[in-house]
Amino acid sequence: MSDEVAVPPVDEHARVERSGGAGSTWGGRLAAVRGLGLVGVLVVLGVVGVVTTHGRFLTGGNLVNILTSSSIVGVVTVGMTFVIIGGGIDLSVGALVALASVWATTLATQSLATSYGAWVMVFCAIAVGVGSGLFNGILIAYGRLVPFIVTLGMMVAARGLAQSISDRKTQLVTVQPINAIASGELFGIPLMVYLFAAVVAVGWIVLNRTTFGRRTFAVGGNAEAARLAGIDVRLHTALLYVVSGLCCGIAAIMIMALTTTGSSTHGDLYELDAIAAVIIGGTLLTGGRGTLVGSILGVLVFTTITNLFVLNNLPTEVQNIAKGLIIFAAVLLQRRGRASSA
Amino acid sequence: MRTRGFPPPDTDPAGAGALLSVDGLVKQFPGVRALDGVTLSVRPGEVHCLLGQNGAGKSTLIKVLSGAHTPDAGMIRWRGRPVAFPTPLAALRAGLATIYQELDLVDGLTVAENVFLGHERSRFGFSLRTKGNAEAAALLRRLGHPDIAPGRPLGTLPAAGRQIVSMARALSYDARLIVMDEPSAVLDAGEVDTLFRVVRQLTADGVAVVYISHRLDEIRQIGDRVTVLKDGRTVAAGLPARTTTTAELVRLMTGRTVEYAFGERAGPARRRELLRVNGLGRAGEFADVSFTVHSGEIVGLAGLVGSGRTEIVETVYGARRPTTGTVTVDGRRLRPGSVRAAVRAGLGLCPEERKSQGLFGEDPVYRNVSVASLARYATAGFVAPARELAAAARALTDLDVRPGDPRRPVRTLSGGNQQKVVLARWLVRGCRLLVLDEPTRGVDVGARTELYRLIRRLAADGVGVLLVSSEIPEVLGLADRVLVVADGRVVHEAPAADLTEADVLDLVLAERDTSGWQRANQGHSAVVPHDRSEEPT
Ligand SMILES: Nc1ncnc2c1ncn2[C@@H]1O[C@H](COP(=O)(O)OP(=O)(O)OP(=O)(O)O)[C@@H](O)[C@H]1O
Ligand SMILES: [Mg+2]
Numbered sequence: 001m002s003d004e005v006a007v008p009p010v011d012e013h014a015r016v017e018r019s020g021g022a023g024s025t026w027g028g029r030l031a032a033v034r035g036l037g038l039v040g041v042l043v044v045l046g047v048v049g050v051v052t053t054h055g056r057f058l059t060g061g062n063l064v065n066i067l068t069s070s071s072i073v074g075v076v077t078v079g080m081t082f083v084i085i086g087g088g089i090d091l092s093v094g095a096l097v098a099l100a101s102v103w104a105t106t107l108a109t110q111s112l113a114t115s116y117g118a119w120v121m122v123f124c125a126i127a128v129g130v131g132s133g134l135f136n137g138i139l140i141a142y143g144r145l146v147p148f149i150v151t152l153g154m155m156v157a158a159r160g161l162a163q164s165i166s167d168r169k170t171q172l173v174t175v176q177p178i179n180a181i182a183s184g185e186l187f188g189i190p191l192m193v194y195l196f197a198a199v200v201a202v203g204w205i206v207l208n209r210t211t212f213g214r215r216t217f218a219v220g221g222n223a224e225a226a227r228l229a230g231i232d233v234r235l236h237t238a239l240l241y242v243v244s245g246l247c248c249g250i251a252a253i254m255i256m257a258l259t260t261t262g263s264s265t266h267g268d269l270y271e272l273d274a275i276a277a278v279i280i281g282g283t284l285l286t287g288g289r290g291t292l293v294g295s296i297l298g299v300l301v302f303t304t305i306t307n308l309f310v311l312n313n314l315p316t317e318v319q320n321i322a323k324g325l326i327i328f329a330a331v332l333l334q335r336r337g338r339a340s341s342a
Numbered sequence: 343m344r345t346r347g348f349p350p351p352d353t354d355p356a357g358a359g360a361l362l363s364v365d366g367l368v369k370q371f372p373g374v375r376a377l378d379g380v381t382l383s384v385r386p387g388e389v390h391c392l393l394g395q396n397g398a399g400k401s402t403l404i405k406v407l408s409g410a411h412t413p414d415a416g417m418i419r420w421r422g423r424p425v426a427f428p429t430p431l432a433a434l435r436a437g438l439a440t441i442y443q444e445l446d447l448v449d450g451l452t453v454a455e456n457v458f459l460g461h462e463r464s465r466f467g468f469s470l471r472t473k474g475n476a477e478a479a480a481l482l483r484r485l486g487h488p489d490i491a492p493g494r495p496l497g498t499l500p501a502a503g504r505q506i507v508s509m510a511r512a513l514s515y516d517a518r519l520i521v522m523d524e525p526s527a528v529l530d531a532g533e534v535d536t537l538f539r540v541v542r543q544l545t546a547d548g549v550a551v552v553y554i555s556h557r558l559d560e561i562r563q564i565g566d567r568v569t570v571l572k573d574g575r576t577v578a579a580g581l582p583a584r585t586t587t588t589a590e591l592v593r594l595m596t597g598r599t600v601e602y603a604f605g606e607r608a609g610p611a612r613r614r615e616l617l618r619v620n621g622l623g624r625a626g627e628f629a630d631v632s633f634t635v636h637s638g639e640i641v642g643l644a645g646l647v648g649s650g651r652t653e654i655v656e657t658v659y660g661a662r663r664p665t666t667g668t669v670t671v672d673g674r675r676l677r678p679g680s681v682r683a684a685v686r687a688g689l690g691l692c693p694e695e696r697k698s699q700g701l702f703g704e705d706p707v708y709r710n711v712s713v714a715s716l717a718r719y720a721t722a723g724f725v726a727p728a729r730e731l732a733a734a735a736r737a738l739t740d741l742d743v744r745p746g747d748p749r750r751p752v753r754t755l756s757g758g759n760q761q762k763v764v765l766a767r768w769l770v771r772g773c774r775l776l777v778l779d780e781p782t783r784g785v786d787v788g789a790r791t792e793l794y795r796l797i798r799r800l801a802a803d804g805v806g807v808l809l810v811s812s813e814i815p816e817v818l819g820l821a822d823r824v825l826v827v828a829d830g831r832v833v834h835e836a837p838a839a840d841l842t843e844a845d846v847l848d849l850v851l852a853e854r855d856t857s858g859w860q861r862a863n864q865g866h867s868a869v870v871p872h873d874r875s876e877e878p879t
Contacts, residue, residue: 225693288703
């Protein structure tokens with residue numbers, strides 16, 4: 001409240017109102033402002049790209065590139081958005097991607113896949129993701145443990161399990177249909193991007209149009225009130241981690257296709273990228289408020305920055321500094337938004 | 343408290359000698375002009391009451407005064423000088439302390455830490471715990487609660503205890519003016535008495551108090567002058583609190599005359615047993631509670647705050663797991679400790695603490711209303727927002743929630759209107775047994791009458807109602823049958839018509855427990871019958 005004096009209050013509220021009015025139709029509500037803000041950031045980044053890269057930025061190839069490299073962490077971010085809106089956090093996503101990719105590419109799985117079809121690998125990756133998510137969820141919801149600790153444990157354990165299964169070796173994918181996911185294109189756009197878009201679309205519908213999505217907001221916003229309103233808060237919480245695990249399974253398939261390998265080093269630091277994207281997308285870390293569109297814009301902002309740095313041959317250290325600054329800025333903005341409407 | 347020098351007389355004749363004077367204050371929120379030219383003048387050493395319907399702008403006014411909101415226009419003079427407190431802390435330092443309607447305490451800290459939050463007793467940056475604890479204990483003693491240990495975690499205190507702690511916090515700043523936003527809403531009769539004693543002590547020391555309450559009888563007891571707000575404007579300023587008639591006050595607040603009535607009781611026709619509670623108990627909270635509720639019947643639980651009423655109804659509702667006993671609805675036993683089972687069987691609860699137990703503050707009003715009946719507006723899990731919105735809007739109109747826009751975040755509604763939103767939740771679900779824990783807390787006179795009518799109407803439609811209220815006249819006026827609860831036991835059961843307020847008080851106080859955080863000291867002088875005592879002229 002206190003740091004708000006400098007801002008003319010009338011304007012502040014008028015702005016919030018306008019966006020609230022427009023956003024509510026799309027279920028975006030207040031966070032829609034930030035969505036627009038992020039679109040602005042993307043535009044600025046685009047302009048920077050055009051100016052600094054001598055026409056290498058604004059080519060179809062490069063834009064597709066950005067989308068493709070957003071797609072895997074983007075899918076993970078969809079699950080993360082559910083978990084965070086529901087009042088939790090999932091640190092294990094990167095490790096789950098690694099574990100699922102390793103499990104789905106063991107000799108045993110791949111030989112089954114050669115005789116019964118690539119679906120075996122897909123099924124295996126998803127089952128690993130969902131299973132681990134369920135494990136997280138049960139410990140958190142029914143064991144009443146803190147999400148941070150449980151998923152931290154899972155992060156370490158899953159990565160370790162992936163290392164021991166693969167013996168720290170990179171496992172090559174020999175089943176062709178899997179690799180085709182990465183190489184396939186439709187209208188010049190890789191299948192990966194379509195897959196990403198499909199996950200986002202389904203996620204958006206579930207979050208904004210179904211009872212499950214509604215309850216996610218309720219549970220994250222006020223768990224006690226949700227319980228007293230007759231929502232099965234524990235079951236719902238557990239399911240949120242299953243959703244996150246499912247997204248990790250899908251992401252594992254995509255990374256196997258893109259790199260044609262399964263490896264215990266896949267998905268390194270995805271948890272940080274995904275959490276950062278969710279936060280700069282305007283979702284409250286404490287739960288109860290947020291949008292999927294914001295998270296996805298967050299992912300795109302990060303990938304675009306990386307892309308610009310690569311095109312300009314700048315060192316990754318500088319790139320990380322820039323990302324960090326963006327996170328600070330976003331969180332400050334978030335505080336502001338909350339303070340003014342308190 | 344020390345007496346300090348007062349500022350030189352004001353040059354402005356209207357605010358002459360005023361400690362605080364406010365003129366033409368305006369505060370605009372999106373879509374609502376919460377304050378639209380408010381005038382207020384508070385003298386040192388007086389109790390100035392602020393009256394107004396839900397949403398009239400009382401809380402907003404005091405938030406602007408305390409620096410929590412920035413005004414859009416208008417003048418605030420504090421001790422003769424124009425001021426604009428940039429932050430609540432600045433206001434506190436200048437001697438203006440506020441006790442907010444929605445308490446803002448930190449559960450994880452101790453009582454003493456909460457009291458001195460923001461101005462911790464420290465030296466060279468190291469907190470002096472012993473000193474803080476000793477000073478907090480002194481403040482609590484002054485408030486009549488030496489039994490609240492300063493080292494106790496705040497989260498373990500009941501609502502009334504928290505209220506006391508937040509008063510101690512206001513006192514700790516050595517304030518010249520203390521603003522209290524509905525402090526009595528969570529207190530029982532005895533504690534209101536203590537509160538008034540403290541207020542009188544303060545005013546005797548020259549401290550001014552701005553007192554907000556929807557209970558007109560309190561205004562009469564403690565108030566010196568009254569300012570009435572309506573729709574963000576001052577409609578009457580500085581009326582004498584003791585001699586202005588209730589009818590006049592109500593007319594000023596509502597713009598119409600409201601007769602204070604509980605409505606007709608429904609006949610005893612076509613009653614079926616709906617709820618049967620048998621030998622229910624929870625270790626350390628209550629024991630051996632048995633009663634029934636029939637369809638169309640209103641059963642009231644009377645008793646003091648902390649006597650176990652809330653625990654009993656929450657256990658019936660499945661929010662707490664009983665250690666003994668059973669709850670049966672329509673002859674079928676409910677799974678113990680399962681809210682879902684209770685809701686499926688047709689129960690609904692409006693919980694005692696609306697903010698922490700009832701509301702999803704970030705969500706728009708309509709989602710707060712529909713949350714318990716989402717499945718109804720959904721096909722195969724897909725919600726049809728139009729149907730949902732329409733149902734919510736209808737319930738909001740029914741209850742006259744203002745502003746009626748179902749899309750605004752529920753946290754921007756005034757306290758009384760938030761209460762109605764929680765009630766609307768169960769109206770749209772259409773439950774068969776409604777559990778109401780302090781349903782009129784923070785609800786204004788006019789809306790209260792409407793709520794009473796509504797509860798009666800629901801009962802007439804065959805809904806069973808289990809009602810908890812700290813206002814004995816309300817229980818007696820509304821309920822068909824009354825259970826008197828004291829110290830975790832039902833000590834008496836009788837038709838409401840056979841009981842008087844004095845009977846209930848005697849029963850309640852006779853059993854009052856001397857242990858725990860509550861004291862058995864106060865007499866019943868504070869409990870004047872509700873403003874029915876004065877007939878509108
Ligand atoms: N942060 C906010 N944003 C938007 N509108 C608000 C906000 N706070 C209050 N309002 C609106 O301002 C009006 C005045 O509210 P306020 O809380 O001051 O009422 P009140 O007189 O204290 O009522 P009650 O007796 O119910 O507590 C209401 O219409 C309310 O909806
Ligand atoms: Mg208020």
